[in-house]
Amino acid sequence: MTHPILITGAAGGQQGSTGRLVAGLLLQQGIPVRAFVHNLDARSNELRQQGAEIIEGDLLHPATVQAAMKEVKRAYFTYPVTDGLLEAATIFATAARDAGLELVVNNSQFQGTPDNPVFRDLQHAASFRNLQHRLTDRIFDWAQLGAVHLQTPPYYENVRALVSRSVAEQNTVFLPWGDGNAVIPLTGAQDVARVAATLLADPGLPSEDVYSLVSETPTVLEIVATLEKAIGREIRYVPITDEQWADAVKERLNPHALDHLSHLWQHFRKGAGNYRTTDVIRTVTGRNPQTLEEFFLENAKSIGASPQ
Ligand SMILES: NC(=O)c1ccc[n+]([C@@H]2O[C@H](COP(=O)([O-])OP(=O)(O)OC[C@H]3O[C@@H](n4cnc5c(N)ncnc54)[C@H](OP(=O)(O)O)[C@@H]3O)[C@@H](O)[C@H]2O)c1
CATH class of the missing domain: 3.90.25.10 (UDP-galactose 4-epimerase, domain 1)
Known part of the structure; x- marks a missing residue:
């Protein structure tokens, strides 16, 4: 694979550090990673030493996001649990569409399982943040850039x-x-990252657009x-x-x-x-x-x- 994979949240943070884990898994396989970091610090230095290309930026600043998409075909999107998710996702989707990306793996939140009738129904959002994730998934879908959503309960x-x-x-x-x-319902962030890295590294495109991960x-x-x-x-x-x-x-x-x-x-x-475990982690990662x-x-x- 010659195009770098763009990984947001690549330095890791206070939640699951999923971007950090995805970057590490791809680098271990020799896949080029463009690590989008919010701050240049010891975490980004470590990533650079591991072979990642580092790009400093802000998901709320369109120019830095657009610059990061150059020559990229695939990306991982994650945004911390703070204000701004809808804005960041809309900026990211717009830039990804303009750059012609074929796959965005979006780190979303639990929305039920496909066999559950409330699946993805906006009225059933557990919180305002969960509603924002449901809307973000749709923004990515509307942008038609091959987005897949990892919908997970608490880590x-x-x-x-x-x-x-x-x-x-x-x-x-x-x-x-x-x-x-x-x-x-619970899932480990390491498995969220493994699923994301597997989908991003696979030369083919994912067969589903929603992956509901409940361990x-x-x-x-x-x-x-x-x-x-x-x-x-x-x-x-x-x-x-x-x-x-x-x-x-x-x-x-x-x-x-x-x-x-x-x-x-x-x-x-x-x-x-109506929580049930799902088989997604095993079927995707083996x-x-x-x-x-x-x-x-x-x-x-x-x-x-x-x-x-
Ligand atoms: N935690 C859970 O139990 C759970 C469960 C299900 C879903 N989720 C979802 O998972 C997501 C969080 O994922 P995560 O675990 O990967 O997050 P994380 O560990 O909190 O990492 C967030 C990363 O984003 C960076 N960042 C913060 N603001 C930024 C900005 N404006 N522009 C660019 N980068 C920025 C941070 O960098 P700095 O540290 O340098 O600011 C950090 O590297 C949330 O959407 C949450 O809803 C979480």
């Missing part, structure tokens, strides 16, 4: 971010997740039990109110992310979704999805496991 990495501090300090998970029986559908109590097993000590789950949770995280989360997650927790507590237990085991130290 395992998100669960880690939510529980690490209180588990390390108090052996307790404090979350507004109700009585413990709510189902929380596990545990209840809250099952998540806590899996964590206990992985880190080897007893963990309590203490349900808290939405207000208590918002108060505890407001210094760490931007208002957009806080609004999104608060609505998502309400959605899960209501049991509004590997079984990472399990939550494997994720917790691999990340035990950063989730406050006791020293051995």
